[in-house]
Amino acid sequence: MIVHHRQASSGTALSPIGRCLAKAQIYQSLDKDDSGNGVVPVGSYHRIDTHQVPNSHTIGALHQFSIEGESGVVRLGTVWSTSANDYTPTELFPGQSSHCRGSWPWCGVTATMLGEEYVQRPSGNDPEILFEVAIGKWNQTGKESELFVFRQDDPICAGNTGNMGLYGPISTFPLSCATPEKSQ
């Protein structure tokens, strides 16, 4: 049995699609989609969702769902087809992309800044940026990223953390910013 939530966006510009997905993730505002619920039959297929992708368009979507089951094997994946109603693949596309794709156990990262330093501080009308922070760095060769949370100016990337996949983990880290006091 599958219980499904989703958020999807498509278009020709990539940034709005990504922002849409990020907002849905951060604010937990994915739509409940009962049409994706159902029973996965043994030896057959269950379609959770379908995205139409016009030529020269990009589709970005987040799906969250759970499967109730304690035995057997379920195969989960994405299918690319020429028909809206054809989702029963008999083939596997050959590897063709250098970009990451894969599956990982869920991963969460909680980062705590050592020390009491600020990433910004007041400086006139514009805050002064004291240092930059990068959450992660992906590896476009398709390998797992070896850098997860590190300081961009850190020459040895102190704190490298073995990463089970940069896409999708929930990363939490605090940033300290000061608010200037108003003068009379």
Place this chain on the structure above:
Amino acid sequence: MGATSGALARASMAYFNKEVSRDYSRWLIVSDKPETPPAIPNGASAAWLYYVDIDLEAHPNPSFRVLVWHENTSGSTKFVHLVAKGEGQK
């Protein structure tokens, strides 16, 4: 983003301490773009882009987050489906 070298020097001792957690009852699946998808092999009309087999006995009642991200540069409309298939006992 920009930063001055002086500012970087003042903050040079600030590092992150990281805690990484794993939860094998929850899975992430990423289906990223095939930049130039070839014709579907062997004259078929549908093909797996990516799949993973989850053993429910080893990982009962799992939860999933799936990121779908595809560009279509094939010249015609295509469809991306998120699909589950029951494989029975293995």
